Amino acid sequence: MLSVLVLSILLQRASAFWRMPCTEMLLGRVDPVVQPGVASAHVHTVVGGNSMSNYSEKDGLSLSNSACTSCVIQADKSAYWTPALYYEYPNGTFMMVPHGGSIVYYLGRGNNATRVPFPPGFRMVVGSAAARSFAQTPLTYMNQRPIAEQVSWLCIADPSQPETYGLNQTDCPYGLRSQIQFPTCWNGIDLYKSDQSHVAHLSGIDSGDCPPTHPYQFAHVFQEIYHQPNDVPDQQPGGRFVLSTGDPTGYSLHADFMNGWDQDVLACAVENCALGEQDGDLQDCPCLLPSYNPNTAQFCPMRPSQVVETVTGLLPKLPGCINIVNGPAAAQPADMNCPPSVVAAGPQLLPTPDTSPVYFDMPVVNQPYGLPNWTYLGCSNDTNNDRALQGYSFSNGTGMTIQTCQAYCQANFFRYAGVEFADECYCGGALLNNPVFGPLSTQRENQCSLPCSGNGSTYCGGGGRIDIYINPTIEALPVPSPKQQVGSYSYKGCYIDFGGARALRDYSVANGSIGPDVCAGFCQQHGSRYFGVEFG
Numbered sequence: 001m002l003s004v005l006v007l008s009i010l011l012q013r014a015s016a017f018w019r020m021p022c023t024e025m026l027l028g029r030v031d032p033v034v035q036p037g038v039a040s041a042h043v044h045t046v047v048g049g050n051s052m053s054n055y056s057e058k059d060g061l062s063l064s065n066s067a068c069t070s071c072v073i074q075a076d077k078s079a080y081w082t083p084a085l086y087y088e089y090p091n092g093t094f095m096m097v098p099h100g101g102s103i104v105y106y107l108g109r110g111n112n113a114t115r116v117p118f119p120p121g122f123r124m125v126v127g128s129a130a131a132r133s134f135a136q137t138p139l140t141y142m143n144q145r146p147i148a149e150q151v152s153w154l155c156i157a158d159p160s161q162p163e164t165y166g167l168n169q170t171d172c173p174y175g176l177r178s179q180i181q182f183p184t185c186w187n188g189i190d191l192y193k194s195d196q197s198h199v200a201h202l203s204g205i206d207s208g209d210c211p212p213t214h215p216y217q218f219a220h221v222f223q224e225i226y227h228q229p230n231d232v233p234d235q236q237p238g239g240r241f242v243l244s245t246g247d248p249t250g251y252s253l254h255a256d257f258m259n260g261w262d263q264d265v266l267a268c269a270v271e272n273c274a275l276g277e278q279d280g281d282l283q284d285c286p287c288l289l290p291s292y293n294p295n296t297a298q299f300c301p302m303r304p305s306q307v308v309e310t311v312t313g314l315l316p317k318l319p320g321c322i323n324i325v326n327g328p329a330a331a332q333p334a335d336m337n338c339p340p341s342v343v344a345a346g347p348q349l350l351p352t353p354d355t356s357p358v359y360f361d362m363p364v365v366n367q368p369y370g371l372p373n374w375t376y377l378g379c380s381n382d383t384n385n386d387r388a389l390q391g392y393s394f395s396n397g398t399g400m401t402i403q404t405c406q407a408y409c410q411a412n413f414f415r416y417a418g419v420e421f422a423d424e425c426y427c428g429g430a431l432l433n434n435p436v437f438g439p440l441s442t443q444r445e446n447q448c449s450l451p452c453s454g455n456g457s458t459y460c461g462g463g464g465r466i467d468i469y470i471n472p473t474i475e476a477l478p479v480p481s482p483k484q485q486v487g488s489y490s491y492k493g494c495y496i497d498f499g500g501a502r503a504l505r506d507y508s509v510a511n512g513s514i515g516p517d518v519c520a521g522f523c524q525q526h527g528s529r530y531f532g533v534e535f536g
């Protein structure tokens with residue numbers, strides 16, 4: 001019963017929010033919003049439009065002229081940037097923590113039924129690079145929540161380690177996620193104010209009302225940044241993780257946004273695809289689909305920072321004029337335009353379009369893989385309208401692993417199991433329609449390249465891409481051949497059918513022991529020219 005319910009939710013999900021996996025675009029001391037035209041105080045990890053490297057850009061408008069973006073929707077040339085995470089060895093040297101990309105969500109949150117798109121040239125910053133402790137005040141509108149709850153950290157798929165506002169836990173075998181809630185309310189006047197008074201949070205930060213001073217409600221932008229702290233080599237007692245701001249507490253987590261959207265596409269998506277709480281499959285948002293490109297690492301690879309200095313590898317100090325401040329007192333603002341501290345010894349380690357490495361820097365999944373008797377088949381394209389596996393399915397935004405998917409399909413006697421879009425699992429008795437592109441190859445890694453929501457060091461497909469496994473010990477179902485003739489009705493074919501747009505709308509009946517004959521009788525009684533049976 002449960003699986004039936006879950007399946008129908010997946011099938012009926014309408015366009016309700018959307019989320020965009022993004023690879024890294026640039027690493028370096030650039031910050032065209034807070035510190036335009038100079039080397040910024042600390043190192044940022046940027047995802048988004050590739051004209052971002054012009055750190056002297058002031059109005060954001062040239063972002064929309066980016067050749068491409070490292071987020072999967074090419075109509076969004078916006079840039080989103082956050083401080084980089086480093087590991088400090090006991091001897092005082094630093095190493096950047098491997099980054100697993102970012103996911104940017106646009107959610108239909110907030111009580112106002114009307115949402116406005118970001119205006120051209122709009123910018124905002126959330127969080128404070130100086131913070132070193134949790135601030136109980138100020139509070140959001142209606143005094144509902146401390147504003148400091150806008151940033152948080154999560155050890156992925158480890159229920160013993162709850163989400164925290166500081167960087168409490170860094171032993172995260174499945175990955176560590178930093179999370180940012182951007183302000184959702186706008187005063188309708190200013191594209192940017194350096195004190196951020198042009199924007200405000202919803203009363204509940206990710207829900208509730210906009211204050212009357214900021215009546216214009218955007219789609220709620222939520223950004224997740226993936227880190228792999230356990231992949232830092234040679235960790236030792238006395239070592240610690242610090243943000244590029246010189247912050248071991250994690251409270252200085254912050255993010256900048258600069259609008260580079262194609263305004264028509266954004267307006268269409270905000271109006272039609274940011275409406276509620278359901279699953280955020282990009283494929284359900286027609287406004288976004290034409291510019292969907294999942295192969296961002298290849299299509300829009302990282303580019304060098306205009307501030308030429310080494311920011312990865314073993315560093316004698318954090319880039320910039322950064323002192324580590326332990327808190328709880330706030331840090332003084334660090335010098336900006338501090339000269340490049342560690343000049344690159346040779347060319348920077350940056351991928352070029354043709355040799356671009358895997359989308360996420362993770363170990364390659366070997367085959368066979370997962371539970372006993374399951375073998376990896378390959379990566380396939382997969383769309384809502386033409387699923388490769390059409391049996392049961394479920395999703396788990398925090399706990400999907402290849403093994404849980406295989407176990408679920410096995411328990412329900414399905415021979416095939418497939419993981420998709422980080423957190424979806426599909427089962428099938430047969431592999432339908434879609435080609436399997438074969439075992440892992442460089443080319444395919446850019447397609448099935450999202451980390452599993454429950455184990456950040458394995459892959460769970462991609463957007464419109466499914467990793468398929470087979471358990472040959474489970475008996476293959478014959479692909480059913482329908483009766484060609486039922487009474488006076490003849491077989492026409494198999495059609496897609498959704499709750500919101502049924503193929504046949506006049507009469508219906510559901511009955512656990514129904515079959516084509518019963519349905520034919522029922523529809524004939526009603527004088528219907530067509531009948532159809534669905535979902536067992």
Ligand SMILES: *[C@@H]1O[C@H](CO)[C@@H](O)[C@H](O)[C@H]1NC(C)=O
Pocket residue numbers: 051054056057058062
């Ligand atoms: C970088 O910014 C400067 C100043 O805004 C501008 O003159 C220049 O054309 C920009 N370069 C690129 C490559 O966009």
Ligand SMILES: *[C@@H]1O[C@H](CO)[C@@H](O)[C@H](O)[C@H]1NC(C)=O
Pocket residue numbers: 089091092093234314
């Ligand atoms: C500091 O420690 C790291 C990690 O053990 C090591 O790789 C590096 O060589 C050390 N650097 C110095 C200057 O001792």
Ligand SMILES: *[C@@H]1O[C@H](CO)[C@@H](O)[C@H](O)[C@H]1NC(C)=O
Pocket residue numbers: 162163164166168
């Ligand atoms: C995280 O660390 C802070 C500061 O040490 C502490 O006050 C807080 O209780 C910790 N939170 C959790 C959930 O462990």
Ligand SMILES: *[C@@H]1O[C@H](CO)[C@@H](O)[C@H](O)[C@H]1NC(C)=O
Pocket residue numbers: 112113114115116210212215216217
């Ligand atoms: C809802 O948003 C519109 C602008 O889109 C604004 O004029 C109106 O005041 C808002 N309503 C409330 C209750 O904030």
Ligand SMILES: *[C@@H]1O[C@H](CO)[C@@H](O)[C@H](O)[C@H]1NC(C)=O
Pocket residue numbers: 381382383386434435
């Ligand atoms: C999947 O890819 C194949 C080969 O590129 C193509 O023929 C097929 O139409 C695609 N199917 C879907 C559902 O996109």
Ligand SMILES: *[C@@H]1O[C@H](CO)[C@@H](O)[C@H](O)[C@H]1NC(C)=O
Pocket residue numbers: 157159396397398399400454
């Ligand atoms: C998601 O997975 C986690 C970890 O396995 C589990 O604790 C949680 O109950 C799952 N959530 C749902 C809705 O199944």
Ligand SMILES: *[C@@H]1O[C@H](CO)[C@@H](O)[C@H](O)[C@H]1NC(C)=O
Pocket residue numbers: 401403455457458
């Ligand atoms: C997570 O994936 C890694 C890498 O494949 C694997 O070694 C590990 O066992 C997985 N963890 C779990 C709990 O499945």
Ligand SMILES: *[C@@H]1O[C@H](CO)[C@@H](O)[C@H](O)[C@H]1NC(C)=O
Pocket residue numbers: 372373473
């Ligand atoms: C794997 O398949 C073999 C052969 O059908 C079976 O005997 C064995 O129990 C299976 N192992 C598991 C763990 O399912």
Ligand SMILES: *[C@@H]1O[C@H](CO)[C@@H](O)[C@H](O)[C@H]1NC(C)=O
Pocket residue numbers: 511512513514518
């Ligand atoms: C379901 O169909 C069977 C077989 O036609 C019939 O006997 C039964 O009464 C039906 N049940 C309901 C609730 O309509």
